Amino acid sequence: MKIIVSEDGHLWNDKNPILEQYAEDVIVISYYMREPYEHEKKYKYIDVKIPAMLGMDENGALTSIRYRCLNNHIEELLEIIDWDSEVLVLSDNESSTLYPYKLLQTIDDIRLHLWTVKPFPFESRKRISVYNELVADLSNTVSVLAMRFEILEKHRNMKMGQFFEDIQKQIEELFPQIYAQIRCMYDHYDRKYFFDFNEGAYIDTNFEKGFIQIDNYDGFDLLGDIDDEGLAVMEKENQMFITPRSDGKELCNVLKKARNELAKANGIEFHTEEYPFDGACGGTCPKCDEESRYLISELEKIRAEDRVYPQLEIEERFVSGHDNELQTEVEDEPFRLMGVPGPMPTNDSKNGKSIKIPDFLRRDSDE
């Protein structure tokens, strides 16, 4: 995955030490046309030529001179990106850090991931307006992480430099998780994700267009490309999610055997297939659901009184810290792609196996 930063970012720029670990994949957009510093030699630079001009580049959005000049370097940028289809653009409250993102949005073969930071509330209206204009369209994007700088009581007497040092510590811990979670998205071509800071994970929104605000950041509207009073609408059939769980694969195997037994008990022609899913499993998947629906439709052809439902025993558990956990404990898998926030499922594996497998399911897997 290629990582793109802009030299004039406040948080994300070529001096951020986090990037050193990923040096060979980092591309820096530079507008300053000067000899590279020593640390810069490990990254790839796009030197954007900007004509000398008097005065400020008043318009910070897509009609700005910087953006238009960057546009002249699209071929160069794509050449560096090369065969990598995954690109993470790290931007912050400096609007120009979003320009590479806006440029790459126009390229269909690129799977774009965006990290962006909302401007401070005390920044100028112009800056905030430009920023909002740039994030109004999030089409052609696989994942979005939108953060804001939280100013806490302890920050109030800090200088700006100290404040950013504090933020830096936070993102140093966060970034490796983000990087790893994005890698989990590679094989899911039809999904989109939004990072939920409450969950500490990307939410699989799994709908085709637009994003919905699902974190608690007040007033942060991500408009997406469905315009409904500024809010994106999630398609209803995609709202139901499976939450990955540590015993997901085990549950999947139990349910697969249950489907086989159900088909056998009712004389239904049925062959289950293995779905090569690599990652945190929630116990089912589109293939498993397809099989389930098939069996339901076949059962409807049989008179209700003649249908047989073999017993599947699942023990009820009195699990501590059920739906009022202050915070769930960290689960085994470091990468979590989670569904729409709802009550957090308990980690069943902590309490031993909660699934009692009845005798008719206790067969060798190759039977």
Place this chain on the structure above:
Amino acid sequence: MSKIMGISRLRTGTDGKGITTLVTFYNCPLKCKYCINNKCHDDEWVLTDYTPKELLNLVMVDDSYFKMSGGGITFGGGEPLLQTEFIEEFVRIAPTEWNIRIETSLNVKWNAIEPLIPNISQWIIDIKDMNDDIYKEYTGISNASMKSNLKKLVKLISPERLHLRFPNIPGYNSSEDVEKSLDEVKHIDCKKEVFDYIFVDTDAECRKIGWL
């Protein structure tokens, strides 16, 4: 139609027997300090309403598992009893073999409870605490309605359909308080569960990442 907060499939034994799908609604009369679903008070951003039929179409995919395991749909939230009409209609159209359960504070008007009594397989009631002062401090409202509703409900349903939950709430009740709560309902011969909240030392967590 109702605004649905979440639909969580394939829950095993945590919201009733068998394989269940938990459907959670927005809104709740309580404002619990440690609510895990505090988002339920924020339905302002939600634009998606469901009809009972739409919900049924969604959850039908697990119909076979429900029937094989004695599971079904559990309604929670938020407070599901603020959506009684929706649940009533859903129960009317759902397969009769499904078990429909409610996870509730029971702190609503009786006329939100009564219509569902014949059709709900299990009432999972989060008591919090039987002491009104403790209850009010934790949730913001009195438990008088909850206690009154519980008294009526117990007379109308068999005990195996009732499951009472008593949390140990750090900073709000003690183990002695929980014992007193249990004592108040000892005449009700039903499942009673005492459980602990998982408490994280947030100061320590903040120190780890340099925020303190």
